[in-house]
Amino acid sequence: DTEVTQTPKHLVMGMTNKKSLKCEQHMGHRAMYWYKQKAKKPPELMFVYSYEKLSINESVPSRFSPECPNSSLLNLHLHALQPEDSALYLCASSQILGKDGYTFGSGTRLTVV
Amino acid sequence: GQNIDQPTEMTATEGAIVQINCTYQTSGFNGLFWYQQHAGEAPTFLSYNVLDGLEEKGRFSSFLSRSKGYSYLLLKELQMKDSASYLCAVSFLNYGGSQGNLIFGKGTKLSVKP
Numbered sequence: 001d002t003e004v005t006q007t008p009k010h011l012v013m014g015m016t017n018k019k020s021l022k023c024e025q026h027m028g029h030r031a032m033y034w035y036k037q038k039a040k041k042p043p044e045l046m047f048v049y050s051y052e053k054l055s056i057n058e059s060v061p062s063r064f065s066p067e068c069p070n071s072s073l074l075n076l077h078l079h080a081l082q083p084e085d086s087a088l089y090l091c092a093s094s095q096i097l098g099k100d101g102y103t104f105g106s107g108t109r110l111t112v113v
Numbered sequence: 114g115q116n117i118d119q120p121t122e123m124t125a126t127e128g129a130i131v132q133i134n135c136t137y138q139t140s141g142f143n144g145l146f147w148y149q150q151h152a153g154e155a156p157t158f159l160s161y162n163v164l165d166g167l168e169e170k171g172r173f174s175s176f177l178s179r180s181k182g183y184s185y186l187l188l189k190e191l192q193m194k195d196s197a198s199y200l201c202a203v204s205f206l207n208y209g210g211s212q213g214n215l216i217f218g219k220g221t222k223l224s225v226k227p
Binding site: 094102104 | 155156161204215216
């Protein structure tokens with residue numbers, strides 16, 4: 001299995017809702033990442049998990065809460081989002097040092113209304 | 114800090130060759146990647162360079178010069194389906210070399226015309 005699977009593919013949520021984005025990989029990668037991508041912009045790094053521990057938080061607002069329950073799963077919990085948080089959320093995984101490449105999921109298209 | 118520069122847009126003709134350049138300044142360099150991204154889709158891996166020189170993969174080639182902080186992606190025999198954004202991304206080692214991270218340039222939007 002050489003894929004990163006993200007669910008759901010599309011999500012529409014209100015500003016008072018709580019939802020979660022899910023990401024799964026079975027490549028034995030021990031580093032997992034969340035990126036946010038706005039239209040016509042490059043992906044921006046949000047969080048990095050290394051050996052299931054949060055190693056980097058790129059000054060992301062607390063309404064985004066990551067979780068790594070085990071080495072194959074990565075979640076992003078969403079609460080009280082703003083319309084400007086609407087974007088494509090990409091999950092990626094790699095070996096710890098990233099030398100063998102980064103594999104991206106197909107993303108979750110999030111719309112906050 | 115990390116800084117990656119690439120042209121914003123390029124236009125080329127079907128069947129031609131195009132070269133997309135990327136320059137970077139980073140500490141803890143751990144490799145350079147090129148990704149292709151069609152609108153609304155996830156990035157797809159094209160190439161990886163960690164040593165100086167040229168890597169060739171079919172119609173796509175990528176070159177790296179670490180001393181100059183420079184890379185290019187070469188696309189040959191352009192096809193209409195090659196119209197996409199091309200993202201230069203640099204992996205660098207964080208936390209004293211114990212963690213690799215991937216940072217993207219702003220991307221080059223390539224339009225291939227008949």
